[in-house]
Each structure stands twice: as structure tokens, then as C-alpha cells.
Amino acid sequence: MKAPVLADGDVAADVVIVGAGVVGAMIADQLAGEGQSVVMLDSGPRIDRGQVVENWRNMPIKSRAGSDYQGLYPQSPFAPAPLYFPPNNYIALSGPDGQSYAQDYIRAVGGTTWHWAASCWRHLPVDFRMKSTYGVGRDWPISYDDLEPYYCRAEEEMGVSGPHDAVLQSPSRRSRPYPSDMVPWGYSDTRFAEVVDPFGYNCVPIPQARMVQPWNGRPACCGNNNCMPVCPIGAMYNAVHHIQRVEAKGVLVLADSVVYRIDTDANNRVTAIHWYDADRRTHKATGRAFIIACNGIETPHLLLMAANQMNPAGIANSSDQVGRNMMDHSGFHCTFLADEPLWFGRGPEQTSCMVGFRDGAFRSEYSANKMILYNITRAIPATQQALKMGLAGQALDDEIRRRVAFGVDISISLEPLPDPNNRLTLSKTRRDALGLACPDIYYELGPYVHKGYDAACDQLRHIGKLFNATEFDITTKLNANNHLMGGTIMGSDPKDSVVDGNCRAHDHANLWLPGGGPMPSSSVVNSTLSMAALALKSADSIASILRKS
């Protein structure tokens, strides 16, 4: 295994990967395993898990109540990510639904899998054919069956527990079983399913990248109920597991390295990328294959910033689609008190989900939905509500216990369609500490999503009735769910897409842009497993090209 060559701080390697998150790390693992020399650059720092855990415990109640999953993570001063307590306005949001795109992500070695819930869903086969089936959105240039083997491999790479029982699988078309059977349900999931399943809501176990037995040096999940924002015991998959592995294989991982420039030659092949280190010195990495996997916002951000003479609209952007078609699972919440104690909050933060309406003929008219039974302890809202009631002593304690036991929080995800107007552009006024233009994002969700919201509300009201709900509430503003998709969209026509079915840029024969950006349809399920599958598919394609040349 060859190690990259270092001279004067510059690096030469076979493979240059920008972004040390789950996508970059898996690709590095595959290619280093084939004997390629790999260098990875991440704009942010390395993370100390114990420090982050303590930071969370030291946060004031207001931040934790507001789900500030960003503030506990260190940021490089040269690589800002969105902050909200208080807001740092790194990304300027506009449009009627701009605030629905207020995303969380982590710019650090390991990426946003530091604070995800580890839900590992597959798209449905029909999700790859939204246009031809439902007349909306786009088709993928590849099919579910093309990606299926990579879904299996991604599940094995991350150690995913999912139901062996096909009745509980969504979808059930799979060529290999899950690495481990589903994470067992507690009382809350079981009881909730009992009540709603007769009505077609179809509660299924969420396939998740954690296990209830030790696996590959990773401990079993012990229900710390802290997945977001950090697993204190490392039971949850986190891309540092692959970073760990690749560094042992000789991959060079450089933190605090902000890429800002991409060089191309006369054939529009990428020849080098340039980055700033922590002292603002600039360095260069040359290679044969280049992968940009910075997440669904930072990848298009970088591509636009790195516009050069040959690519004035941005790298890989002859289609003018880079930064367009921005999608996320815009969503909302429904909370209520049930008429029986359900005791949500025991175990991992997300364990079951209603998928009864993730597909159907209605998708030609309005958005599908999925409804996660949030398993985060209700202690904070219960306490805030009980304090507001002016209670004290035993009455206060009883009220907290009551609200925790009976409280329900459902997180609903909707399915935005790829709309070229939903777009990331470079700010003309705001610059970061390196002088690089900050991102602006315009976001507008049309009737497809709003009708989907209405339909979901009907379903929720029905569910509420099944539980004789009190204090029933549905939020009216759509929140972000941090599943960044669409900004480097996949297609077979270079005129209206950025990458092909292997996530290779149409414009640059040796540039790949895997991750959420290529995904032409959002479906309603968390995107990470699809991103990882695309990463592995890209890796196979890159490996075979490197072997040939």
C-alpha cells in the first residue's frame, strides 16, 4: 500500500478525497483496500468524543430544549457550519420556505454521522422512477436493482440492524439479510403499533446502524437516548470508524484543510485541488481521481466557488444545475398526550416509524410521508410544561412523570420534488474568515408538499383519535431534517444533470461527486444509506477506471 507523497506541504496521491464524512471515508476504505494511495482533506477539526459529551451536559437547558445539536461541536474558524444559539448566519435563507431549510451539519472529521440518529433506510424501487410512475419529479438513471447490491454492502459496512421478517421490511426486496436482526422494540413501539396498524399505518422497525450486541469493536447499544447529538459510548455508527480503518491502511487524513480551488487541464480533467491549512497557508494536492464529498450543501458550494476560466459557471456546471434542486425532508411534528402510558424515551432515539403512506397512487398529486415515533425522552418538554402550570413539590414531580409517560411526539417527513428554483448560490456580500463567499439558499415548497402536509394532518388527527389524545398539536411551520439532497443531481443527460449513474461529473472525466447531492428523488426516508450505497458504487467505478489507466 502506497502512502501519499508529502513535499513542502503539498501532497500527491492516486486518489484525492475532499470531505472526511461517511461518503469520503467509505470510498477511501474501498480504494485503499485495492492498493491505491489516498489522501483525504477535511475542512474541520478532529473530534474528541468525551469532550463533546461533556459539552452537551454543560449546555444550558434552553439550548438542549431547542435541540442545539451544533453548539457542542468544535468548529474551525475557517470552516463555519450553521449555528443557531445564537445564529451565526453563515447561510442566508430566503424564499417562502427558507426557514425550513435551516440545516444542521458538522464540518469535521467524521462529518454529520457524529450527530445523526443512525436510521438506515432504503429508497423504494418506485422512488427511482417518480417521473415515469407518477408524472412528477425525475427518474434516476439507475434502478433500485442497480443500487441494491450496494445497499447490502453499505449495511454491512455500517453494521445495520434491520428486521429479518420481510413483513416488517420497507422495501422487502433485498438480496441479502441485514447484518443483524432488528433492534428490539420496547413497550412504546409495540403498543403504538398495536393501536395503529389495524388502520394501515404500518409501524415498522427503523433499520439502524447500531446493534444490541458488540460488533467489530463497537459496543452494543445501551439506550443512552442521546444519539442526537452524540453517542456517548460509540455504539452508533459514525464515520470515524471508517476513518480509523483507513488511517491504519495508510490513508493520509488532513484535518483543518479548507479546499477553495480546483484546477483543470485542457481536457477539463481535474489536475489539482488547493487548500488553506489552519495557518492560512495554501497547499496543493494532485492526483488521478478526485472525489468531492462535502455534503449536499458544501459540495455545490465548493464547486461554484471553484469556478475557473474553463468552467466559469462553476466546476462540473455546464448544465447550470450545480446548487439547484436542493431538497431535504421538510417536516413537522405532532405532539399529544395519549390516554394510556406509553413511556416513549426508553432506548435509542428512533426505533419505529409508520410507513403506511410512503407510497401510493396519490403521489402523482401530493407528497408521501413517513411518521417517526420519536423516542427521545419527553423529560424536557414535560418539565417546561409542568413548570408553566406553576406546580411545585410532589405535584410537580407527578406532572413531569405523567407527561413523560403519556407524551407522544411524532416527526413527519414530507417529500419535496427537485425544483431548479430551490437553489444554492454564492453570496455577493457575506464572506467567511478566509474571504470565501458564504452560501445563500432559496427554498420554496409548492403545493405538492403542502397538500402532502394536509393529507398527513388528516392521518394524524385520526391517529390522535385512536389514542383519545389531549393537548393535540400539529406544528404549522416545516422544519429541516438535515437530509441534504439534489445539489449535484444525477441524470443521463449532461444538459440537465451534473453527474451520471456512478456519480461521475459529466464535465470532468476524473471527478466524482457522490453523496446526497446526486439523488434525483428524496423519497421520505433518511438519505444516509442511499448516500453510502452511492459512495460504494462510485468506488467500484473509480477503482475499475484506475486499474485500467
Added chain:
Amino acid sequence: MATRICLGPVKETRDEFGPLETALLAPPMAAAAPHPNARRGAATTRRHIVVGISAALGFFSFGRLSSAAGQVQPAAPRIVPPPEAEFLALSRALTGHHDLNARTAGRMWAAFGRTDATLFADFPALVHLRRHGQTAPELLRSAQTAGLGDAALAVVTAWYTGTVGTGAKVEVVAYADALMYWPTRDAMPPPSYVLGGPAWWVEPPPPLRVSSPPRSAVSAP
């Protein structure tokens, strides 16, 4: 079975601990509140430590403190306890929890001083409202009548959330030991800690032990 990890009472050997620690390790939710007079004896024993803390924190705002310092006598009715001890007693009365940690109380009292001077100035008056045998709700109502409701609620909120202050200045003095996690400690841990080994949550939840929410609701679906 509850794991009482946070408010700590594990009945272990006491030879390692002095009187302060022994007092801290008393079982929670003691059957009866200590008699106010009896408390003075305990406060006297803790006084050196509390005085030491206050000296370190530089708080001598109550004047009485300097006259109390150095006078270590058992059960002298004329001696006025230092403000942190009074704050601890007030906190016990306002929360109904008799096993509150004295060190946390001292830190919380000082944090109020730094984050909200107005509220802090109400504490002596709040202390004066305490009556023997009063329940926490009664004291809270009495505070509200006396125009001290905000201060009283702030104290309760601080003990329950572990956070002092709501404005620009906030300080955290408790997380796992915050009272908000106590009522459901038998069912789930404070987030980031485990309650048991792998897959502990498949065991049935504990008995409810409280009444259901009222049926006449604000908004049914």
C-alpha cells in the same frame, strides 16, 4: 429496579466521609422534613465549609456572615445561618425535596448572584416567608401573594433544569442531578447515561404511580 445514581444515595461504608458527606448521602425523599431547630445544629456543623465557600466566592453581601464566621457553637438560637445554608433550606421547602446537595445549593446561590441581581435581592424576603410544616405549593402561593412569585419559580426552575438564569447570562450547575430527571429515574436515564446493559428497554416500563392526564382537554383532534 431504580438505579439511584444521580442523587446518589448508595449506602456504603461511611468511614470515608465526614459529617457533610454523610448528610449528603442521606436517603432521598426523607419521610419527614427536619425540624427547623434541628437544622440549625446541622447548619452549624456545615458552617465552616459553607463559610469557606462563601469566602472563596467573595460574597459577604449579607453582613450577618462576618458576625457568624468564627462562632462555632452548637445550637445557639441567636446565630443566623449564612445565606447559602438559608438558600438550601429555602430550596428544600420550595421543591419538597429534602436531599438537595448542599454544594449545588451553594453554587446555585452564587450563580443567581451573578446572573440576576434583582431576583437575588428577593431571596432574603423569600426565606422569611417559610413556615414550619408548609408544603412546597403553599410556600409558592405565599410567595406569589407577596409579589415574590418570580423569585420562587426561578429557584424551582433552577433545581429542576440545572440551569440558572434565563437572559444573556446563564450558568449550568446540574445535569444528571437536575430534578427534572428524578421523577422518571426508574423508567429511563438522564440522556447520555445508560440505565442498564444492552437492550434494557425491552423490559416492561415501571408501574405508572400517578394519575392519568385529565380528560377535559384544551384541544382534542
Added chain:
Amino acid sequence: MADSPAAGRFRPPRSWRRLIPAAALCLVGFSGSVHAATIYPAETVRRGHYLAMAGDCTACHTNPKGGTPFAGGYGIASPLGVIYSTNITPSRKAGIGGYTEYQFARALREGVRADGTHLYPAMPYTAYTGLSDDDVHALFAYFQQAVAPVDILAPKTHLPFPFNLRFSMVLWNAFFLKNARYEADPSRSAVWNRGAYVVTALEHCGACHTPRNLLMAEKTGRAFAGGPVEPWYAPNITSDPISGIGGWSHREIVQYLKTGAVSPKSQAAGGMAEAVSDSLQYLHPEDLDAIATYLETIPPVRAGTDTRAAFDFGGPAEFEAALRGVDTGQGSLASGAALYSGNCASCHQPAGTGTSGQTFPVLFHNTVTGANRADNLISTILYGIDRDAGGRRVFMPRFDDKSYIQPLTDKQISAISNYVLQTFGNPKVQVSIADVAAARNGR
């Protein structure tokens, strides 16, 4: 590690956990052996299987890195160099398929191979020498009949001069091998004698727990008084109530052997976790009882500086009240207390009380934190625990550079160790950064 190099011990063998089902398969599949030799009765073979498990042959003779049962090839690091275990499957080409029972007995009990060469005492023939003829016969039957032959030669051992001169073992054996079968002590009960036999001739506990002299023979005068198994330490298990296990009840000893844990008190890690997982948990209850009976009579050996039993130290911590919210922000995890809170308290709890059910044990009244030396505390943090006994898999992750959780530096581990020792354990024991570095290089 403070011990002199020569007092260092052979590395703890890593046992192959899937032995038992695999061996059972062997039993089923190969009882009609490929050899044209004697067919042994099933009962004898079964007994031999039990004895092989009690003697934990697989610990050395099965390569933990995916090796086939008993095919050898496991490189055991000794202070003299790497010693490879031999293939003891009934392969004629590569194993002991051509051995007569007499030759098998000589190898087992005298350390001499069929071709006359001497085995190094990494093979604990000084313990197995106590085996009765009956037991040797049953073992022979098991190995010839119920183990699948593997025709792959194990690598040869090449120790540096002069240790490559195997005939020097003749001299060593003259001093240190008491070539005699175990003889029952008529003044003791049958149970005690059985215990003595299991401990000394089968489980060979002394191989780890008895200190060794400069020539690496067990110091018979200090039997079971403890010895290094770098980077771990096999503690004093004499009957001394302060330095040994004299303060343990009979039931506690049995429970520890069977499950690897007694709570609060102690939990097995390192080589002992393997011994429990791969051997002790399968012993018949009568044999566990016998072991405990014997151990209770081991002449007490007191370490001069010990004043309290290792399980008698410490109490719950009070981190939260004193430190929550005090030092905050990036880079604030510097003190042992803060490092403990961020890295350990999630499972072991802020007060160190562990969980109800003790899947994650209490850290005070714990022989690891209360011991008079910190080897096992440091090694537990560095290497974690993976123990599978009594149907329960107990796992603590490692925190060395291979950790998938959080690799901790020598400085961090020394700070955490000292916090744990001061708060939960023996406050006289101190851990330096160099101590951690040495333990990290010990494996």
C-alpha cells in the same frame, strides 16, 4: 512494568471462543475416525473432551486469528521470543496422528516430543505432569478420535541462542520438573483432592498466578501469590484475607469462576476473561466447588505493604455537584475527573456505582481499582473486556489507538486512572504516563 524482564511471563494465550460447538461438531462428524487405530468408547472420548477443555488446550493450540481447532500455529510472545504452538490434531503428516499413547503421555507430562526433542515450558507440562494415566488415556482418545485432522504444519519455533538449544531443557527439567502424578493427600477430603488436581494438573492456575524465578520456573514457595501476565497481572489468590482471596466466600469464588464476575467485588479481564469464557464456565459444578475448596487452603502470602483487602476501598464519587458546568468549552477535558465524566461515566455512572444488574460494574469495592498495583486498571482501559460466560456477553470497549470509541493518550489514561484510584480505589497507587506507555507496548 516494574518487574525485572526475566520475571516477565509468557503472554496470555488467547482462546478461540467457538471451541465448544466446533469440538462438538468434531465429536459428531469424526467419531468414525480416519485412522485404522483403536476405536475408543464414546464415554472415554467425552471425558477426554471435558479434560481438554479443563486443561484449556485450545488456549494455545488454536490460533485465535481464525485458526482451526488444535492446529497450532499460534505465536505466543515469550520473553525469550515467539514460541509457536504445535499441531495436535490427529494428522499423521502434521500433527500427532502417529503418536502412541505413551508418546502422548511423555509430551504432556514430561515435555518430550515423540522424536525426543524437548518442549519449552510455555507448554505447561510441569502442571500436566500431575495428570493420572486414566485422564491421559481419555485425552488421547479425544485427540485421536474426536478432533478433525489438519494436514498443515505449524510454523517452527526459532528462539535466539542459547534458548534454541532444546537439550538445555534437560537441565531445566532436572531442577524444575517434578515428574510425578498427582497423589491424593489422605488427610484431606475427596473434594479438596479433586480441587487440588483440577487446579494444579488441569487448569494450571499457577502458570499465571504463581510468581516465577529468573529461569522462569514457578516459585513453589510462593504458590499463587500473583504474577505478571504482561501487561496484566494475575493477582494473589492465596487464602490471605488482605492480599489474597481469604475474604471471599466459597460461593463468591465459585460464582467468579463460573461467570467471571462477582458484584461488587471483581470482574475478570484479560487472560482470566479468556480462562472463564473458554474453560472454567464449562466445568461441572462439583469441580468448581472443588477448586474453591482447594483455593481456600492455599497457604496465605501477604504483601508487606497491604493493609486492606482490594475489595475494601473507595466509595461513590460526587463529581456532578462539584464540577458540572464549572470547566466548559472545547479543550476543557483535562482533569482526571472531567475525563472520567466524558469517557467513563456514561456506563459506570457519575458516582461510579455502575448499573443495577451490574452489567457495568461498580468501581469502588472493586479488586481492580483497590489492588496494590495498577496493571489491570490500566490494561482494562487500554484493551477493554470481552467476556462471554453464562450466556451473557460482557463488553467494555478498548480505549487504545485501535479504539472505535475514542483513542485516549497515555496522559489521559494516566489522569483517569489516578482519578479512579483516588476516588474509588486504592489511593496509595499512582499511575505515571510511562506506566501507561509501557502497558500500551506490552501487547
